Amino acid sequence: MSIGNAQRTVAPAVRRQASRARVLIAVMLFVTVVINYLDRANLSVAMPAIAAELELTPQMQGLLLSAFGWTYAAMQIPGGWLIDRVPPRVLYPVCLVLWSLATAFMGVAGGFVALICLRLMVGMLEAPAYPINNRVATTWFPDRERATVIGFYTSGQFIGLALLTPVLTWLQTAFSWHWVFIATGGVGVVWGVVWYVAYREPRESRANDAEVAYIADGGGLVDVEAQTRATNRKKVDLRDFAHVLRSRKLWGIYLGQFCLTSTMWFFLTWFPTYLVDYRGMDYIQSGFLVSLPYVAALVGVLLSGVVSDxxxxxxxxxxxxxxxxxxxxxxxSTVIIGANFTDSTALVILFLSVAFFGNGFASITWSLVSALAPQRLLGTTGGMFNFIGNLSSIATPIVIGFLVSETSFAPGFAYITAVTLVGIAVYVFMVGRVERIADRPDVVAADAA
Known part of the structure; x- marks a missing residue:
């Protein structure tokens, strides 16, 4: 029997004997992403009511909607460095509880400046979240399953928004906009405790030896925690940051992520305001229609991982x-421009749903971080990726706020379309062949010695 045939014979046996503890990890990531994105999008749900109560101009609304992005983007690089040194079991619940408390306090804030300050805190504390997700997925799942898992837990952002946005709009209508923040913040605090109690690295978990071997043989980095403890120094090494900025391939995914998330940040910030102020809908009606593109995005996310794997x-x-x-x-996603050429609400929602389906279908970009990043610098690369990508969380709300007028939202859709076209060009011409980038030469030489 050839070696290849032997491997094909042994692999199914190993798979049958292996436990499936990684399924629980996927579910935990999913729930965390639901909470993460509710705490990002809750302000957009409450914004029309806040703007009316505090008499905010479109420019002031854009500034408030962008506040999350300032600290979220700024903390990506230090957050990535921290992820390479603090295990997910500790770092994730600490961040989760703290950002959830800041969210809850937004519900008792009494003014524009207080809301901005608290929103800055939420952005700062959420910064490590997606790099941690990638770190956990790279540790717990083999290459052949990773895109599906990334698609699954990424879908949590859209499932939460699709199913729970109507609930948040109901809370706002039945009580006040304050309860939108109090409710979402309270859920996050509870889940932070659950994560700390339940999460473990593969070799410290309930996964049996067969499952750990299955993950490791398939390219999962089951020992990354021990390796990073042994090789990463506690002080910041600027050469690591320089290294992940030298690669054309990595710059391709950095810039591509900015373009991709620009569309997402329109939906997370201006979309409900667009329906209420530019389409004349009430809060309950807009809450229902907002959920439709999120459902489309959910389908796109789930399909993308399955199709890719x-x-x-x-x-x-x-x-x-x-x-x-x-x-x-x-x-x-470029179909979003169609909203500029119709007065039909049904067609507008159709165009936006197709665009957000496309945004969801493209959302497996973290699989490229897993495939390209130097193994020792998964967190640093992920932090840089999320930093540059989420500069869109600053740019999109502010640029749209200055482009739109009191009566026309058309320049906002034109901006999103133009950025998306740039993203297509970046992935076609810059990323090239997907293969893991080597570590710094001095580190490789030291390991070889």
């Missing part, structure tokens, strides 16, 4: 399997 299993290259859904999704 299916392409990989059928023998397509990692680059094709990962980039094809991303580029296809970005192409579909």
């Amino acid at each position: 299916a392409l990989l299993k059928r023998g397509r290259s990692v680059g094709f399997a990962r980039k094809a859904p991303i580029i296809t999704g970005l192409v579909l």
Whole structure:
């Protein structure tokens, strides 16, 4: 029997004997992402009521909506460095509880400045969240499952928004906008405690030896925690940051993420205001219609991971399997421009739903971080990726706030479309072949010695 046939014979046996503790990890990531995105989007739900109560101009609304992004983006790089040194079991619940408390306090804030300050705190404390998700996924899942898992837990952002946005609008209508923040913050505090109690690294968890071997043999970095403890120094090494900024491939995914998330940040900030102020809908009606594009995005996210992993299993290259859904999704996202050419609310929602489906279908970009990042610098690379990508969380709310007028939102959609076209070009021409980037030469030489 050939070696290849032997491997194919042994693998199913190992899989049958292996436990499935990683399924619980996927569910935990999913729930955390639901909470994460509710705490990002709750301000957009409450914004029309806040703007009316505090008499905010579109420019002031744009500033408040962008406050999250200032600290969220700024903390990505130090957050990534921290992730390479503090285990997810400790770092994630600390961040989760603190950002949830800041969210809850927004419900008792009495003015514009207080809301901005608290929103800055939420952004700062949420900064490590997605790099931690990537760190956990890279540790717990083999390459062949990773895109599906990333798609699954990423879908949490849209499931939460699709199903719970109507609940938040009801809370606002039945009580006041203050309860939108109190409720979402309270849930986050509870979940932070649950994460600390339940999460473990693969070798310290309920996963049996067969499952750990299955993950490791498939490319999962089950020992990354021990390796980073042994190799990463506690002081900041600027050469690590320089290293992850030298690669054209990494710059491709950094810039591509900015373009991709620009569409998402429109939906997380201006979309409810667009429906209420520019389409004349009431809060309950807008809450229902807001959920439709989120449902479309959810379908896109779930399909993207399955399609990508299916392409990989059928023998397509990692680059094709990962980039094809991303580029296809970005192409579909340009359909958002159609909202500028119709007065029909039904057609507007259709165009926006197709665009957000495309945004969801393209959302497996973290799989490229897992595939490209130097193994020792997963957190640092993820932090840089999220830093540059989420500069859109600053740019999108502010740029749209200055482009739109009291009566026309058309320049806002034109801006989103133009940025998306740039994203398509970046993934086509800059990323190239997908393969893990080598560590710094001095580190490689030291390891070899």
